[in-house]
Amino acid sequence: MxxxxxxxxxxxxxxxxxxxxxxxxxxxxxxxxxxxxxxxxxxxxxxxxxxxxxxxxxxxxxxxxxxxxxxxxxxxxxxxxxxxxxxxxxxxxxxxxxxxxxxxxxxxxxxxxxxxxxxxxxxxxxxxxxxxxxxxxxxxxxxxxxxxxxxxxxxxxxxxxxxxxxxxxxxxxxxxxxxxxxxxxxxxxxxxxxxxxxxxxxxxxxxxxxxxxxxxxxxxxxxxxxxxxxxxxxxxxxxxxxxxxxxxxxxxxxxxxxxxGIEVPAARPGRTSWLHPNRQAAxxxxxxxxAAEFLEELIEEDRRRGRRRRFGWIIGVVLVLGILAVGLWGGYQWTQTRYYVGADEDTVVIFRGVQQDIGPISLSTPYEDTGIPLDSLPEFAQATIEQTISASSLPDARRIVATISETAGGGG
The missing domain is CATH 3.60.40.10 (PPM-type phosphatase domain)
Structure with a gap:
């Protein structure tokens, strides 16, 4: 039909x-x-x-x-x-x-x-x-x-x-x-x-x-x-x-x-000019x-292209990881310019870094044990220190400790 x-x-x-x-x-x-x-x-x-x-x-x-x-x-x-x-x-x-x-x-x-x-x-x-x-x-x-x-x-x-x-x-x-x-x-x-x-x-x-x-x-x-x-x-x-x-x-x-259509004349020799440089290519x-022998060349060419692509991919991954590593290292270095006052078991301590962790990695370490007993401070001061007090610099942290020391003396 x-x-x-x-x-x-x-x-x-x-x-x-x-x-x-x-x-x-x-x-x-x-x-x-x-x-x-x-x-x-x-x-x-x-x-x-x-x-x-x-x-x-x-x-x-x-x-x-x-x-x-x-x-x-x-x-x-x-x-x-x-x-x-x-x-x-x-x-x-x-x-x-x-x-x-x-x-x-x-x-x-x-x-x-x-x-x-x-x-x-x-x-x-x-x-x-x-x-x-x-x-x-x-x-x-x-x-x-x-x-x-x-x-x-x-x-x-x-x-x-x-x-x-x-x-x-x-x-x-x-x-x-x-x-x-x-x-x-x-x-x-x-x-x-x-x-x-x-x-x-x-x-x-x-x-x-x-x-x-x-x-x-x-x-x-x-x-x-x-x-x-x-x-x-x-x-x-x-x-x-x-x-x-x-x-x-x-x-x-x-x-x-x-x-x-079937009687299309034979192609004339290609001519190019500076006005139409792409006409012949078109x-x-x-x-x-x-041809059969050329296929092997194509396959080998593609293998080379594949190797270059894999090499480029590896280089790209290495560069990205390198940039990430530099960024992380730079960020860590910045954290080590920060300080805060907190408690370490039973004393007041100045810490270097920030009050955060990345998984198992701590971004702060004890820098200076002030020797001030935590139990010598009023309860409100103890609670404040246990929650930590941020400082803009090491001198600022020491000024905070000096104030805490006066509080401990006043409490004594």
Whole structure:
């Protein structure tokens, strides 16, 4: 049956790059995001080919397993199309694209995924990332070597371990089938969104219950407000819900929306000028698929980074402990400039320090035993001394003792 719900697709170049290498598709049953890689022209062509080939799968299926098989075959055909394109246009060698696709079949979502674009499910006020990034840093997260938060800012976060490219006609694709239900909101996006807008803000935008198109606009604005250093592509599909049921022609966005998308001319030699020093860099590929030998270099680089991080952490702890120790020592030294008059068993004593303890550590010590018997003083004077009398200095303490001595003499 045809998908019952509503959907929207939107794509934006972003604030840094000069061309859009992303493509997106929202149809009757198929929803897709492809993030191209391979330089100025290669990424455009790769993502366009992916959408052009895979949009043929946008029709009802008898069962989820049929749709899953169709997605696998479609992705393999797309990989062969990329290889054939490079045979004809060798200047595009090295191009590739991520693919995150979803086909709705009755009450199931059939998902195919390769790369670092993502599919999320928003259900019962909770956002869940459904796909797993095929990246170097995700391997580090899975092995417990870094945290997901550290992965967001890792310098190698764009290194892809799996991608749909022009080298492998049988790419390793993740496919699975998930039950879906009315009220579910599915979000497919390139890393231009997920790399800038965190899950909390994404969930907040999805929770407002606005139409898919309005929700996509809100998410895009958040990515642009965050700097949008990469192309941003967003596809949202609502299952059932209060919004109108999807109808009409499919929505194609990004590079694939260009009628000449697959015939993008070869990249011209990069030119820079003092007026636009960053333009060439903006056209560099956003992802990198490493050769096997380079992976070992990346792993060793990350080991070195981990050692530096641990060393820095140790140095930081030592510095903090050192500062605390200096502070505590300074505080203790200050206490030793204070005096007070009190009682030590049966005599009046001048103490050095303050009348406080830190755990088992006393901050005062007897400094001078005056020899004045405590029982020679009137009861009120005894009680006052037992509660201690603070002095501003040693001479002040001795003046207090002299007064007490007169009291003892008067009492005698």
């Amino acid at each position: 045809v998908f019952q719900g509503s959907s929207a697709a939107i794509s934006h170049t972003g604030k840094v790059r000069s061309n859009n290498q992303d493509s997106g598709y929202a149809g009757s049953n198929l929803f897709l995001v492809a993030d191209g890689m391979g330089g100025h022209a290669g990424g455009d062509v790769a993502s366009s080919i992916a959408v052009t080939r895979l949009k043929r799968l946008d029709h009802p299926y008898a069962s989820p397993s049929d749709a899953e098989r169709a997605l696998r075959d479609g992705v393999s055909e797309t990989a062969r199309a990329l290889i054939d394109t490079v045979d004809v246009r060798p200047e595009l060698a090295g191009m590739g694209t991520t693919v995150s696709a979803m086909v709705m079949v009755n009450d199931y979502a059939v998902i195919a995924h390769i790369g670092d674009s993502r599919i999320y499910l928003y259900r019962d006020d909770e956002l869940t990332q459904i796909t797993t990034d095929h990246t170097f840093v995700q391997r580090l997260v899975d092995s417990g070597r870094i945290t997901p938060e550290e992965a967001r800012y890792h310098p190698r976060r764009s290194v892809l371990m799996r991608v749909l490219g022009d080298m492998d006609p049988n790419p390793e694709l993740d496919t699975f089938i998930m039950p879906t239900q009315p009220g579910d909101r599915w979000l497919l996006c390139s890393d231009g969104l997920s790399g800038v807008v965190d899950d909390a803000h994404t969930a907040k935008a999805l929770s407002q219950g606005l139409t898919p198109g309005r929700t996509a606009d809100i998410l895009l604005k958040q990515a642009l407000d965050g700097g949008a250093p990469d192309n941003v592509t967003i596809v949202i599909a609502d299952v059932g819900g209060a919004h109108p049921v999807f109808s009409g022609t499919p929505t194609i966005v990004g590079s694939a929306s260009n009628p000449q 056209n560099e590929p956003t992802h990198f698929e490493p």
